[in-house]
Amino acid sequence: MTSEELLALLAAIGHTQRLRIIGELAKGRVHVSELARRLSLSRPLLYMHLERLEKAGLVVGNLELSADGKAMKFIELAPFEVRVDVGTVLAVLREDEERAAADSGAQGSGGTTT
């Protein structure tokens, strides 16, 4: 895991509204408008938060058609678990360095991959 991924994840979870969203989704999948109603959030705002959560891989969205033919986007919580401690931090920093080294090393040859 790179620092970029870790940061995306921490930033995604680290917000009051998004905690509430996760809390609500923990009860089960819901479509966007319904979710907005339950949390008293404007739909555009909710979209913004969902985008962030989705990018970090915390939720997954599925556009489906209901029985009466209306399009509905259902949001589902993706399982996640990260231990945050000194070891994790050191690990991502090391990963970053390795990637940087690999990138600069692969510039001339091109066969150093994997």
Added chain:
Amino acid sequence: MTSEELLALLAAIGHTQRLRIIGELAKGRVHVSELARRLSLSRPLLYMHLERLEKAGLVVGNLELSADGKAMKFIELAPFEVRVDVGTVLAVLREDEERAAADSGAQGSGGTTT
């Protein structure tokens, strides 16, 4: 743990520079100016980050006097470990509700405390 505490912690760790700071401190305690030099950060900026880290309880600062009588603030990494998953989120949300309930319940009487 309340959501406020969790958010402070996540926000504290969730930043590139602060990851680097933690990484450097993992090697051992350092005084501020030296730390700033190692990370190529301006001292005022480092102060800002340290303040955030300290508030979240991730680092501890100690003002000491060196052998030649100069004041030096040593920064030390505090042990920390948090598991971030759905359970954690639900736990802090529940904790929030309990606190809110306790606060509003204690307004009139004063004897309802646990």
Added chain:
DNA sequence: CTCACCCGTAAGACAAGACTTACAGATGAA
């Protein structure tokens, strides 16, 4: 056709965070 749902995005106001430059004070050494 109008109403009540649903989807999605664009634009701009506003607040929070990150970062720089500049300052002020204290010590010991040359």
Added chain:
DNA sequence: TTCATCTGTAAGTCTTGTCTTACGGGTGAG
């Protein structure tokens, strides 16, 4: 005294993130 260390903060800029308002289009029911 002047220089090289260290401490700390205040002010202002710039960038990022949050949030609201205002649009656009689609479906089925009355």
